[in-house]
Amino acid sequence: MGSTTLRLYLTCIRNTLDAAMCLQNFPCQEVERHNKPEVELKTSPELLLNPVLICRNEAEKCLIETSINSLTISLKVKQADELENILTKKFLRFLSMRAEAFQVLRRKPVQGYDISFPITNYHCEEMQKQKLIDFIVQFMEDIEKEISELKMSVNTRGRLVATEFLKQFI
Amino acid sequence: MACIERSSPALKQILLKLYRAEKSIEIDHHLYEFGSVEYHIQSQATNPLVAYLSISTPPLYHGNLPNNLSPYTIEMVKGICPNLVEIEEPAREGYQLTLKLNLDQIPRNKDYVKVIEDISTVQSVIISSQLKEILCNVNSDDASQGMYKPIKLVYHPREPFFVIRQQQRIIAIFPIRFKEKFDVVIATAFFQELVDVGNSDKWVKTPPCTWSAIPPPELTGEALEDLSTNGGFVSFDISSRHIEGNRLDKTVWNLLNFNANVRYHVKSTKGFIQRRMRKRLENLVEVLHQTNSEEIEQTKQVKQQHQGRRSTKKLVRSSKHTMKKRWYTLGRKIKRISFRLKIHGFTRFRQCWFQKNSSTKYTKLE
Numbered sequence: 146m147g148s149t150t151l152r153l154y155l156t157c158i159r160n161t162l163d164a165a166m167c168l169q170n171f172p173c174q175e176v177e178r179h180n181k182p183e184v185e186l187k188t189s190p191e192l193l194l195n196p197v198l199i200c201r202n203e204a205e206k207c208l209i210e211t212s213i214n215s216l217t218i219s220l221k222v223k224q225a226d227e228l229e230n231i232l233t234k235k236f237l238r239f240l241s242m243r244a245e246a247f248q249v250l251r252r253k254p255v256q257g258y259d260i261s262f263p264i265t266n267y268h269c270e271e272m273q274k275q276k277l278i279d280f281i282v283q284f285m286e287d288i289e290k291e292i293s294e295l296k297m298s299v300n301t302r303g304r305l306v307a308t309e310f311l312k313q314f315i
Numbered sequence: 316m317a318c319i320e321r322s323s324p325a326l327k328q329i330l331l332k333l334y335r336a337e338k339s340i341e342i343d344h345h346l347y348e349f350g351s352v353e354y355h356i357q358s359q360a361t362n363p364l365v366a367y368l369s370i371s372t373p374p375l376y377h378g379n380l381p382n383n384l385s386p387y388t389i390e391m392v393k394g395i396c397p398n399l400v401e402i403e404e405p406a407r408e409g410y411q412l413t414l415k416l417n418l419d420q421i422p423r424n425k426d427y428v429k430v431i432e433d434i435s436t437v438q439s440v441i442i443s444s445q446l447k448e449i450l451c452n453v454n455s456d457d458a459s460q461g462m463y464k465p466i467k468l469v470y471h472p473r474e475p476f477f478v479i480r481q482q483q484r485i486i487a488i489f490p491i492r493f494k495e496k497f498d499v500v501i502a503t504a505f506f507q508e509l510v511d512v513g514n515s516d517k518w519v520k521t522p523p524c525t526w527s528a529i530p531p532p533e534l535t536g537e538a539l540e541d542l543s544t545n546g547g548f549v550s551f552d553i554s555s556r557h558i559e560g561n562r563l564d565k566t567v568w569n570l571l572n573f574n575a576n577v578r579y580h581v582k583s584t585k586g587f588i589q590r591r592m593r594k595r596l597e598n599l600v601e602v603l604h605q606t607n608s609e610e611i612e613q614t615k616q617v618k619q620q621h622q623g624r625r626s627t628k629k630l631v632r633s634s635k636h637t638m639k640k641r642w643y644t645l646g647r648k649i650k651r652i653s654f655r656l657k658i659h660g661f662t663r664f665r666q667c668w669f670q671k672n673s674s675t676k677y678t679k680l681e
Contacts, residue, residue, distance in 0.1 A: 227500050227503075228500050228501075228504055231496065231497055231500045232588070235497065235588065235592070236592050236595075239592045239593075239596070240592075240596060240599075243596060246596070246600045247599070247600065247603060248603070249603075280602065280603055283602070284599065287595075287599065291595055295588060295591065298587070298591070299501065299504055299584060299588070300504060300508060302580075302584055302587065303501075303504050303505040303507075303508035303509075303580070303584075304508045304511075304512060306505065306508075306576075306580045307505065307508045307509040307511075307512045307513070308512055310509070310569070310573075310576060311509075311512060311513055311518050311521040311524075313565055313568075313569050314520070314521040314522060314557065314562070314565060314566060314569060315520055315521065
C-alpha cells in the first residue's frame with residue numbers, strides 16, 4: 146500500500162515536472178542586461194504560473210512553482226517521530242550547505258519545506274530535461290530510504306551498546 | 316576513552332618513563348584531570364628508587380563525611396600493590412593522600428607494565444571505595460519518616476547522580492542533561508533500547524533499568540536545579556546479588572561511568588551519522604555528474620558528427636578539383652605520347668597545314 150501510494154505520488158510529480166520544465170531564456174524586465182530567475186524574484190506576476198501543490202498525505206508534499214525562465218521544486222519529507230525529524234533536518238541541511246556540488250539545489254529551502262531545487266533555463270540547456278526529472282524523482286526515493294536506514298542504524302547501535310553495557314554487570 | 320579507563324593515562328606514562336630511564340632523573344610533575352583531580356609526582360636523582368605520588372580528588376559525597384579519606388578507602392589503596400606502595404603520613408600539603416613508591420620492588424619482567432597500571436588506578440580506587448561504602452552501609456541519619464533520603468553523588472562535575480537505599484534494594488538515579496537537542500534525541504533512543512534489552516529474559520541477572528521523562532517520586536524534595544533536565548531520568552534497581560563479592564566492584568564502576576558511557580555513545584553515533592551522510596552525498600553527486608558526463612559525451616559526439624560532415628564536404632570539393640587537374644594533365648600526356656617521333660618545328664607545320672586545308676576559310680571571289 147505504501148509503495149503504491151509512493152509510485153502514484155512520484156508519477157504525478159514526474160508528469161507535472163515534465164509539463165512545467167518548458168523554460169526559455171527571458172531577460173530581466175526591470176534591469177537591463179540582467180537575467181534573473183523570475184520564480185525567485187516574483188516581481189512580475191505576468192511571468193509566474195500558478196504553483197502546483199502535490200500532497201501524498203498531510204506530512205509529505207511537493208510544491209512546484211514555475212515561471213517563464215525558472216522553476217522551484219520544494220519537498221516536505223515524511224517525519225514519523227522525533228528521531229526521523231532530527232535526522233531529516235540534519236541530513237538535508239548537510240546537503241543544502243553543499244549545494245554547489247549539486248548545482249540544482251538551494252542553500253536554504255523554501256519556508257515550510259525541507260529542501261528546494263531551483264532549476265533555470267540554463268540548467269535545461271546544459272542538462273537533459275528528462276535526466277533532471279529522473280534525478281529529482283530518484284532523489285526523493287533515496288532520501289526516504291536513507292532516513293529509514295539511518296534511523297535503523299542508530300537504533301541498532303543503541304541496542305548493541307546497551308547489550309555491552311549490561312554485560313559488564315554479569 | 317580516558318574517563319572510562321580505570322588508570323590515569325598521563326600518570327601511567329610518567330611512571331613508565333621514570334621506571335625505564337637508564338639514568339636517574341629528577342621529576343616534579345603536577346597533573347590535572349577532569350578539572351578537579353590533581354596528582355603530584357616527585358622523584359629525586361639522589362634517590363632514584365623512590366618516588367612520591369600525592370593525590371587530591373574531590374569526594375564523591377559532599378555530605379557529612381569528612382574531607383579526609385575513610386579507613387576503608389585507605390585499606391583499599393594499600394591493597395593496590397602492598398609491596399610497592401606505602402602510605403606516607405601525613406600527606407603533603409594540599410593533598411589528601413601521599414604514596415611512597417618503591418620502584419625497586421617492581422618486577423623486572425613483562426609484568427612491570429601491569430604493576431604500573433595498577434598504581435595509576437589509585438584515583439578510581441579511592442572513588443570506587445567511597446561508593447562501595449555508601450552502597451554497603453546504612454546510615455541511620457538518612458532515614459526520615461521511614462523514607463531514605465537520596466544521597467547526591469558527584470563523580471564528574473555538573474553530572475550528579477542519586478543513590479537511594481531502600482529495604483530490599485538500592486536505586487541509582489541519573490538525571491540526564493545535554494546541550495543540544497540532537498544529543499537528547501540520540502540518548503533517548505539509546506535509553507529506550509537499554510530498557511528493552513534490560514527487561515528481556517536473557518538479561519534477568521542485570522539490574523532492571525527504567526527511563527522516565529519526569530523526576531521519579533524518590534527524588535521528591537530535591538533541589539530544582541538537580542531535577543530540571545532535558546534527557547529524562549534513568550534508574551537502576553540494584554539488589555543484594557549485584558553487590559556481592561566481585562560484582563560489587565563491577566557494579567560500582569558501571570554506575571560511576573554510566574554518564575560517560577552515554578556521552579561517548581552519543582558522540583560516536585554523531586560521528587557515524589556524519590560519515591554516512593558524507594558518503595551518501597558523494598553517491599548522489601556522482602549520479603548527477605554521471606548524468607552530466609553522459610550528456611556532455613552525447614553533445615561531443617553530435618559535435619564530432621557535424622565536424623565529420625564538414626570535413627567530408629571539404630574532401631569532396633578538393634577531390635573534384637584535383638581530379639579535373641589530373642585528367643587535364645593526363646590528356647596532355649596522352650597527346651604527347653601519340654606522336655612517337657618528335658620533330659622540331661613540326662608542330663608549327665602541322666598547324667599551318669591544318670589551317671590551309673580548313674574548309675571554313677573563305678576565298679575572295681573576283
